[in-house]
Amino acid sequence: MKVIAISNHKGGVGKTVTAVSIAAALHVIHQQRVLLVDADPQGNATTHLLGDDVVFDDYLGTAIIDKDILPAVVSTPSGVDLVPADARLDVDEQVIERQKEWRLRLKQALTTADEHYDYVIIDCPPALKTYTMMALVAADAYLVPTQPEKPSKDGLNRVIDFAEQMQQTLNPRLKLLGIAVTRYHKKLRNGHHDKMINLMREKYGEEMMLPTIRQDIQVLNAFDGATTIFNLAPTANATQDYTTLAATVLERL
Ligand SMILES: Nc1ncnc2c1ncn2[C@@H]1O[C@H](COP(=O)(O)OP(=O)(O)O)[C@@H](O)[C@H]1O
Numbered sequence: 001m002k003v004i005a006i007s008n009h010k011g012g013v014g015k016t017v018t019a020v021s022i023a024a025a026l027h028v029i030h031q032q033r034v035l036l037v038d039a040d041p042q043g044n045a046t047t048h049l050l051g052d053d054v055v056f057d058d059y060l061g062t063a064i065i066d067k068d069i070l071p072a073v074v075s076t077p078s079g080v081d082l083v084p085a086d087a088r089l090d091v092d093e094q095v096i097e098r099q100k101e102w103r104l105r106l107k108q109a110l111t112t113a114d115e116h117y118d119y120v121i122i123d124c125p126p127a128l129k130t131y132t133m134m135a136l137v138a139a140d141a142y143l144v145p146t147q148p149e150k151p152s153k154d155g156l157n158r159v160i161d162f163a164e165q166m167q168q169t170l171n172p173r174l175k176l177l178g179i180a181v182t183r184y185h186k187k188l189r190n191g192h193h194d195k196m197i198n199l200m201r202e203k204y205g206e207e208m209m210l211p212t213i214r215q216d217i218q219v220l221n222a223f224d225g226a227t228t229i230f231n232l233a234p235t236a237n238a239t240q241d242y243t244t245l246a247a248t249v250l251e252r253l
C-alpha cells in the first residue's frame, strides 16, 4: 500500500479536485483499490464524492483517535472508498494534539488498511499544521497542486520546507513527486498562464513540473453531481490530463 498526500498551504489551488481525480484515475484506469482520506475540516472531498446531505458517525477524527481507519471507511458511487471529514475535525484537533506521539497517529490508523488498499490518497487542508503534519508523516510521497501564477518569493517553498522537516525527523522515506499546475487556460490573456508556468519552471526546475491540468467545466459538473470526471466525462480535457498525471505519479512513486 502506497500513501500519497496532496498538499499546499494555499486554498483554492485544486488540492481536492486533484486528490479526488487521481484517486478516481487509479481506480478506473488502473483498476487499483483506492482509499481517499479527507483530512480537511471543510470536507470538500467528502461532498465531492457523496453530496451535501450525508451524515456519518465515524470519520477521520474518530479514526485518528481510535488509531483504526477501517471503521470510518464508506464506499462511494465512484468506486473509490472514502474516509469522510467535516467541521468536527476542527474540534478534534486539540484532543489529538494532547495525545502522546500524535504526529504518528494517522500513520498508525492506516496500518489496518494495508491489506485492503493499493493506494491511499490524502486531501490535506490549506494549513501547515496538525492534519497536514500527520498526513506527511504517514505518506510515502506528496504532490503540490498550484494555480498558474507568478511564484512569489516564498512560493511553494513553504510547503516544501515544511515537508522536508517531516522528512528529516519523523518520515525519512517521504518523497516529493512534484508540482502540478491546475486550471490551466491556454488562451487566457495572451498566453499569461504559459508565462507563469515558465517562471515556475525557472524557479523550481524542469524535473519538478508534473503534467498540467486544463481548466474544464466538467470538473464543476462532477462536483455538483457528487461524482468524478472519470465517471461523468471520460473524454473531457481534465479527465485526459488527470489520466496523464496519475500515470506520471505511478512512475515517480
Ligand atoms: N481543472 C479545473 N477546471 C475547472 N475548475 C477547477 C479545476 N480544478 C479545480 N477547479 C475548481 O476550483 C476550485 C478550487 O479547487 P479545489 O480543488 O477545491 O481547491 P483546494 O482544495 O486547493 O481548496 C473549486 O471550485 C474547483 O471546482
Ligand SMILES: [Mg+2]
Pocket: 015, 016, 017, 040, 044, 045, 123, 124
Ligand atoms: Mg480542498
